[in-house]
Amino acid sequence: MATTREPNNSHVPYNYVPTLWICTTFVILFSLTGALHLIQAVWTKRWWLLPTVVICAIGEIIGWSGRLWSSKNPTMLTAFLMQISTTIFSPSFMAAALFITLGYMANRLGPQYSRLGPRLYTIIFCTVDLVSLIVQAVGGGAASAATTPEGAERGGRVMLGGIIVQLAALALYSFLAIEFLIRFYTHKPIRQVSELTDNENKRVSPERQKVDRTLKLLIxxxxxxxxxxxIRAVYRTIELSDGWNGRIISTQTYFNVLDGLAVLGAMLTLNILHPGYLLNRMESNQVPQA
Incomplete structure (x- = not known):
């Protein structure tokens, strides 16, 4: 199995030939997890999972199909561009699902513990996610249309900017989520209930909500x-920083594990610990804790 750049692969865009069985496996697994996410989204009636997690799965299927195509036609530029663009921006859609889920969680457990209002999680982070997606798409288009190595490099730098925006958004989201949960568990609200908006106040119980198994599984x-x-965003940041012919992008194992396996793992995690099912269960079992 070729995993790093070799002299006989000098005309291959990847600097290696993607391994057929690995690409086939990822296409099958992303198809299965995507189909299951589609069923789960409809079953739980959490329709926002369709344009987020399901779209991510479709993008990954297209991307790994491009790599599968490349395993048989390694010098074909179309297949390379097909996979590089879709595997770069598809996880942005899944990130949006995580942002929305945290907003719902904050709304149910108590907006007073949250630095942002529940609706602001969706508005702010999904907007930033969209900006990241657009920047990555513009960079991918520029790299695809480039006729010189310099032009392709400039496109790659633009894509890198989009990845960095996504990485920063994930870091800020993680900080706010951790702070919210710590404040909820220790009962240290940022705001008093009287300071909440009318819409937020409607969701607030006089007592803290029970920390049950459903909440723990969702967390x-x-x-x-x-x-x-x-982890995947850090890898792609380092990869693009290293350039189109760098050691990172030229090593297949890094991509398979730190991109493909990471995104697949995130999708399978949400299949097993499905946010739609857990949010519905949390709403139906919402019991105040004295």
Whole structure:
């Protein structure tokens, strides 16, 4: 299995030939997890999971199909561009699902413990996520249309900017989520209930909500998925910083593990600890804790 750049691969865009069975495996697994997410989104009636996690799965299927194509036609530029663009920006859609889930969680457990209002999590972070997505798409388009190595390098730098924006958003989201949970567990609100907006106040129970198994599972699911996406974003940042012919981008194993496996792991985590199911259960079992 070729994993690093070799002299006979000098005309291959990847600087290696993607391994057929690995690409096939990822196409199958992303198809399965994506189909399951589609069923789960409809079953739980959490429709916002369709344009987020399901779209991420579709993008990953397209990306790994491009790599599968490249395993048979390694010098074909179309297949390379197909996979580089979709695997770069597809996880942005899943990140949006994590942002929305935290907003719902804050709304149910107590907006008074949250630095931001529940709706602001969706508005702010999904807007930043969209900006990141657009920047990555523009960079990918520029790199694809480039006729010189310099032009491709400039496009790569633009894509890098989009990845850095996403990385910063994930870092800030993680900080706010950790702070919210610490304040909730220690009962140290940022604001008094009387300071909440009318819309937020409608959701507030006089007492703290019970910390039950459902909440713990939701926290585990969000934490693990966020950690995997964060690792993946760090990897892609280093990869693009290293250039199109750098050692990082030219090593297949890094991509398979730190991108493919990380994103797949995040999707499977949300299949098992499904936010739609857990949020619905948390709402139906919402019991005040004395």
């Amino acid at each position: 585990v699911g969000l934490s693990l998925s966020t950690a995997l996406l964060f």
